[in-house]
Amino acid sequence: MVTDFSVSILAAGSTTLLLALCSIVLATAIGLAGAFAKLSESRTLRRTASVYTFVIRGIPDLVWMLLVFYSLPSLLNQMADAIAWDIHFEFPPIGAAIATLGLIFGAYMTETFRTALLNIPKGQVEAALAYGIPRTRIFLAIILPQLTRLALPGFTNNWLVLAKATALASLIGLHDVMFRAKGAAEATSMPFTFYLVAAGFYLSVTLCSMIGLSYVAKRSSAGQKELAR
Amino acid sequence: MNWNVIAENAPLYLAGTKLTLFLAFTSLAISFLLAVPLAFLRNNERPGLRYAVSAYTLLFRGTPLLVQLFLIYFGLAQFGLIRQSFIWPWLSSPLVCVLVAFVMNTTAYSTEIFAGALRSIPVGELEAARAYGLPKRKQATRILVPAMLTRSLPLYGNEMIMMLHATSLASTVTLLETTGVARRITLDNYIQFEPYVTAAGIYLSITFVIITAFQIVQRRFAGYLEPRSA
Numbered sequence: 001m002v003t004d005f006s007v008s009i010l011a012a013g014s015t016t017l018l019l020a021l022c023s024i025v026l027a028t029a030i031g032l033a034g035a036f037a038k039l040s041e042s043r044t045l046r047r048t049a050s051v052y053t054f055v056i057r058g059i060p061d062l063v064w065m066l067l068v069f070y071s072l073p074s075l076l077n078q079m080a081d082a083i084a085w086d087i088h089f090e091f092p093p094i095g096a097a098i099a100t101l102g103l104i105f106g107a108y109m110t111e112t113f114r115t116a117l118l119n120i121p122k123g124q125v126e127a128a129l130a131y132g133i134p135r136t137r138i139f140l141a142i143i144l145p146q147l148t149r150l151a152l153p154g155f156t157n158n159w160l161v162l163a164k165a166t167a168l169a170s171l172i173g174l175h176d177v178m179f180r181a182k183g184a185a186e187a188t189s190m191p192f193t194f195y196l197v198a199a200g201f202y203l204s205v206t207l208c209s210m211i212g213l214s215y216v217a218k219r220s221s222a223g224q225k226e227l228a229r
Numbered sequence: 230m231n232w233n234v235i236a237e238n239a240p241l242y243l244a245g246t247k248l249t250l251f252l253a254f255t256s257l258a259i260s261f262l263l264a265v266p267l268a269f270l271r272n273n274e275r276p277g278l279r280y281a282v283s284a285y286t287l288l289f290r291g292t293p294l295l296v297q298l299f300l301i302y303f304g305l306a307q308f309g310l311i312r313q314s315f316i317w318p319w320l321s322s323p324l325v326c327v328l329v330a331f332v333m334n335t336t337a338y339s340t341e342i343f344a345g346a347l348r349s350i351p352v353g354e355l356e357a358a359r360a361y362g363l364p365k366r367k368q369a370t371r372i373l374v375p376a377m378l379t380r381s382l383p384l385y386g387n388e389m390i391m392m393l394h395a396t397s398l399a400s401t402v403t404l405l406e407t408t409g410v411a412r413r414i415t416l417d418n419y420i421q422f423e424p425y426v427t428a429a430g431i432y433l434s435i436t437f438v439i440i441t442a443f444q445i446v447q448r449r450f451a452g453y454l455e456p457r458s459a
Contacts, residue, residue: 058436059429060394063408067425074421078230160291167293171401178295185303192304199292199300206291 005184006197009177013201016176019097019166020205024159026102031109038114049110056107061165064104069096069172097169105162112154113147120146149220156213163205167198177201231420235427238414245410246431252396252406256331257389263336265374268343282340289337294395297334302326302402323402335392342388346380347373379451386443390436397432407431 037049056064073089080087091099120143128138170178181198185191235242271282289297305311305320319325354376358368378385400409411428415421 055433057390058433060397060408060432062394062397062400063411063425063429063432066408066412067429070415070421071425078422164291164293167295170295178293181296182299185299190307192300192307195296195300195304199296202293202296203288203291 001188002190002193005180005188005194009180009184009194009197010201012175012177012180015094015174016166016178016201017205019094019101019169019174019176020159020163022098023101023105023166024162026098027105027109027158027162028155030102030106031113034106034110035113035117038110039117053107053110056104061100061104062168062171065097065100065168065172068100068103069093093169093172093174096172097166097174101162101165101169104165105158108158108161109155112151112158115154116147116150117143119150145220149217152213152217152220156209156217159209159213160206163209164202167202231418231423234414234418234420235423238410241405241410241414242407242427242431245405245407245428246435248399248404248406249393249396249431250435252327252331252399252404253389253393256328256335256396257392259328259332260336260339263332264339264343265377267336267340268347268377269369269373271340271344272347286337286341289334290341294330294334295398295401298327298330298398298402301330323399323404327399327402327404331392331395334395335388338388338391339385342381342384343377345384346377349380350376379454382443382447382451386439386447389443390439393435393439394432 034049034052037045038053040046059067069091073091076089077087080089124142125138128142133141166176167178170176170182173179177198181194184194184197188194267282267285270278271286273279273282301320302323311317311320350373354372355368358372363371396406397408399406400412403409405413407428411424414424418424
């Protein structure tokens with residue numbers, strides 16, 4: 001029985017990982033946009049980005065999840081009612097969870113990428129502009145490779161926090177590792193055993209990520225270390 | 230919109246905010262007292278001690294706080310030995326379980342923050358203390374601890390905010406702190422928007438106060454660490 005339940009808990013690992021991967025992709029996209037907005041010449045963009053990071057980081061993850069899953073559809077439905085539009089909004093838990101985690105970690109990524117961008121010497125971009133290299137190529141060939149290396153420690157940190165934050169999605173009904181663990185705990189009288197299985201899952205995700213990303217860090221700073229020596 | 234429901238329930242929100250602040254600051258205060266000595270052990274010469282502390286911080290930083298909370302609140306009831314022991318009356322109370330989980334969790338993070346700061350103190354400061362013949366105890370209390378704490382300020386400020394936000398998990402084990410209050414009002418009144426938005430506003434205001442306070446403290450005590458402008 002313990003084995004059956006454990007297998008079912010770990011099988012839900014695919015849901016947890018899917019949620020984590022989709023969220024990190026969304027967060028990275030938002031983070032890049034946010035970082036460029038924060039460093040842009042336009043005052044409105046800078047202000048918007050600052051308000052975004054402040055509001056996101058000032059409210060707990062769980063509250064954000066409840067806001068996106070319960071409050072947002074309710075607001076949309078009220079608005080639809082007001083204009084007599086016959087439609088009913090309801091988000092699937094996985095969609096709401098990806099949107100929430102993407103938005104939250106997008107704010108953390110914004111800060112990570114902003115610091116990394118600031119550490120790329122300005123002269124490089126100026127030289128490229130002087131040579132008339134198009135902006136997209138400047139980004140892909142000059143900024144991106146250095147950004148990867150400089151932002152990696154912060155990125156790793158954000159990913160580790162995000163992977164654990166996915167557990168909150170069980171509270172809005174997503175059938176992830178934590179949800180199955182709760183189910184198993186309630187069906188048997190062995191809550192400790194099954195929550196421990198869930199803990200083991202998250203710990204192994206953390207450990208694998210740490211090992212994998214430290215390998216990436218070594219690779220992306222390979223040339224760097226030789227120069228420094 | 231149903232903002233009058235929120236106005237009617239203002240006393241509930243007030244009590245919830247008080248509980249939120251109580252949970253956050255009690256956990257932080259206890260964990261501070263534990264994390265300072267643990268940070269020294271984390272950098273101890275003896276590998277046994279060092280590894281024991283790193284194993285603890287890895288376990289608590291590598292798993293979600295929600296899992297840790299459920300392991301303590303729901304999990305411990307699995308063992309008859311604990312249920313019959315004298316500590317059971319305490320461990321069956323959600324408040325105690327929440328505090329135990331929060332303290333264990335935030336101590337792990339604070340320990341790593343302090344230990345990292347300890348490693349970044351310039352060797353010269355310690356060498357100077359040794360050259361003046363300060364006894365070991367005084368080296369720690371006069372030189373290392375103050376230098377460690379000022380260097381930890383920015384990261385510790387973040388950890389305080391993380392802890393404040395983590396208290397929202399207490400609502401999952403029936404405690405009526407800010408998020409718990411919001412959840413209860415949504416269930417009692419069948420409204421989904423206003424209660425959570427109010428809770429979000431409360432957290433945002435507290436965060437704002439903490440950030441401002443930290444900036445003042447940092448300018449006052451850690452100003453000398455800032456990069457000098459030419």
